[in-house]
Amino acid sequence: MQITQILFLIFAAIILGSAFKVVTTKKMIHAAFWLIVTLFGVAALYAMLNAGFMAMVQIVVYVGAIAILFIFAIMLTRKELLDSAAPLNKNWTVAALFALLSFSGLFTLLNNWRGFANTAPELSADMDTITELGTALVTPNAYLLPFEVASVLLLAALIGAVYVANEAKSE
Amino acid sequence: MIPISWYLILAAALFSIGLFGVLARKNAVAILLGVELMLNAVNINLVTFWRYNAPETVTGQVFAIIVFAVAAAEVAVGLALIISIYRNRNTIVADDLDMMKW
Numbered sequence: 001m002q003i004t005q006i007l008f009l010i011f012a013a014i015i016l017g018s019a020f021k022v023v024t025t026k027k028m029i030h031a032a033f034w035l036i037v038t039l040f041g042v043a044a045l046y047a048m049l050n051a052g053f054m055a056m057v058q059i060v061v062y063v064g065a066i067a068i069l070f071i072f073a074i075m076l077t078r079k080e081l082l083d084s085a086a087p088l089n090k091n092w093t094v095a096a097l098f099a100l101l102s103f104s105g106l107f108t109l110l111n112n113w114r115g116f117a118n119t120a121p122e123l124s125a126d127m128d129t130i131t132e133l134g135t136a137l138v139t140p141n142a143y144l145l146p147f148e149v150a151s152v153l154l155l156a157a158l159i160g161a162v163y164v165a166n167e168a169k170s171e
Numbered sequence: 172m173i174p175i176s177w178y179l180i181l182a183a184a185l186f187s188i189g190l191f192g193v194l195a196r197k198n199a200v201a202i203l204l205g206v207e208l209m210l211n212a213v214n215i216n217l218v219t220f221w222r223y224n225a226p227e228t229v230t231g232q233v234f235a236i237i238v239f240a241v242a243a244a245e246v247a248v249g250l251a252l253i254i255s256i257y258r259n260r261n262t263i264v265a266d267d268l269d270m271m272k273w
Contacts, residue, residue: 023192095194157244
């Protein structure tokens with residue numbers, strides 16, 4: 001077994017273990033902390049896939065912004081009652097069944113795919129993905145339009161979020 | 172070298188765990204945490220297929236970056252809705268939010 005395979009298995013165990021804690025932990029704030037562990041594991045996977053920019057964006061955007069937003073929301077909606085009550089609703093066995101079904105369905109689907117055992121092609125030494133990515137995002141013939149649409153979507157979502165969360169007192 | 176199957180199975184497992192969280196959790200914030208796990212599984216798949224099938228292009232990574240932006244928008248709106256609901260109804264247990272039930 002090679003060193004990369006061992007590393008992958010360690011990261012996979014960290015990701016799946018902490019993801020399981022995210023969906024089962026009783027205290028919401030702990031669930032958010034476990035989510036941060038999962039996100040760091042996913043960032044490590046991106047680094048293993050030679051996607052260094054994705055790894056950095058994962059840490060900056062997910063851990064730095066989204067996880068913090070979650071922690072704020074949990075603290076703002078905190079109630080002692082919620083922490084002591086059971087975290088799962090009464091249909092959790094059906095939900096577990098659905099999750100198992102989706103996993104086995106995905107697994108059989110992937111298993112029938114002939115490229116399932118492919119290995120990664122070698123990257124040429126002079127390849128600079130980050131420069132290419134940056135150029136592609138601002139080139140009109142490449143991905144300028146999707147990039148701008150994503151920015152407008154984010155702006156609209158943030159204005160909407162401010163409007164929804166900020167209830168006027170005069171009404 | 173790691174075969175592509177390892178990444179795909181890991182992403183499938185992460186997606187299923189997220190699905191379980193969405194279906195089984197009581198707290199509305201926890202449901203959003205499950206959605207985040209599912210989006211991360213999707214992103215792992217996108218970056219994996221980029222690396223194994225077309226590393227000379229940037230399409231897969233651009234796709235994953237758009238997913239990042241959509242995830243951030245979704246979390247912002249979702250958490251704003253939850254905070255607003257908490258202010259008006261004083262609960263964020265998803266089972267109690269049944270005012271649209273006829």
